[in-house]
Amino acid sequence: MKAAVLNAIPGQLEIEDIEIGEPGPREVLITTKAAGLCHSDLHHMEGKYPHPCPAVLGHESAGVVEAVGSMVTYVQPDDHVITCLSAFCGHCEECLSGHMSRCELKATELVRQPGEPPRLHRQDGEVVNQFLHLSSFAEQMLIHEHALVKIDKDMPLDRASLIGCGVTTGLGAVFRTAKVMPGESTAVIGCGGIGLSAIQGARIAGANKIVAVDMIESKLELAQAMGATHIVNASDTDAVAAVKDLTNGGVHHSFEAVGAKVTAEQAFEMLRRGGQATVIGMIPVGTTVEVHGPELLDEKTLTGSNMGSNQFRTDMPRFIEMYMDGRLRLDEMISKTITLEEINAGFEDMKSGHLARSVIVF
Ligand SMILES: [Zn+2]
Ligand SMILES: [Zn+2]
Known part of the structure; x- marks a missing residue:
């Protein structure tokens, strides 16, 4: 073959x-x-x-x-x-x-x-x-x-x-790893296949604000079509300040779908008190991610997500139903x-x- x-x-x-x-x-x-x-x-x-x-x-x-x-x-x-x-x-x-x-x-x-x-x-x-x-x-x-x-x-x-892979990773990060609740605010950094899936997950989960962050305008347009309520072009804007500005001081949930030190740290920095940053991207071996220690007093969480914490034998047929009924x-x-x-x-x-x-x- x-x-x-x-x-x-x-x-x-x-x-x-x-x-x-x-x-x-x-x-x-x-x-x-x-x-x-x-x-x-x-x-x-x-x-x-x-x-x-x-x-x-x-x-x-x-x-x-x-x-x-x-x-x-x-x-x-x-x-x-x-x-x-x-x-x-x-x-x-x-x-x-x-x-x-x-x-x-x-x-x-x-x-x-x-x-x-x-x-x-x-x-x-x-x-x-x-x-x-x-x-x-x-x-x-x-x-x-x-x-x-x-x-x-x-x-x-x-x-x-x-x-x-990509769709389950993005949807699973929202549904299973982060367990986003209806009405919560979200931000997704990186609008490739996985980030767009996380944006769709946030929309399906009922998030109120879904801020898409990327450096390429065409991807941000696609992000809006997938359910992003706001977009931030990080090529000319401070993404952390912009997200905080749009969400009354920070998001309940951020998702990093790039796999880099700087964006993982930004995901943590854009959280509100008690917020959770979920790193989906694959950060290269040998790379350390740093957080500002005192912010841990705000009960912020930084976590990873592998393949969207899936239970794929049950999750994937459900995602197919979501595609068939037009939500995904x-x-x-x-x-x-x-x-x-x-x-x-x-x-x-x-x-x-x-x-x-x-x-x-x-
Ligand atoms: Zn993959
Ligand atoms: Zn086992």
């Missing part, structure tokens, strides 16, 4: 023919129909987060089940699925307390064990590493049954793929559909910062 392989870090992806295995007892073979390009793929290509090479990246995808292992009962061939990197074991303390996105055993239990053949390899037998249990930049995926959710066949699979807007979030061969150009577009989301359609 064709796959986009990362052979060196930092590096670009190379389209190669690689081999994929047969499903083990609890594995599912999926024909990939759509895969979104996410910033976390780029972070790994650029070496901001480590990963062994060669590897097939990609982790935001939807497809159709091709074959299932002998013990799989949840899905069968022809079922439509969304994949999720928040694969869960189902029996560790985190899973059993409802925090499957924090599963402690996924790295050891949900992968092929030593002595078993790899899921992905080259014709000469060299192992090709799987990325985040998924590796979506390929015509097929071989994944654990706990890394997918079955969905309604009426749901278009290109839209569905976005729910696999996904059509506008796909800025461009591309082929697998165009993937490097897609990441160049992402670096320019002007597009919300490029999606590979197979």
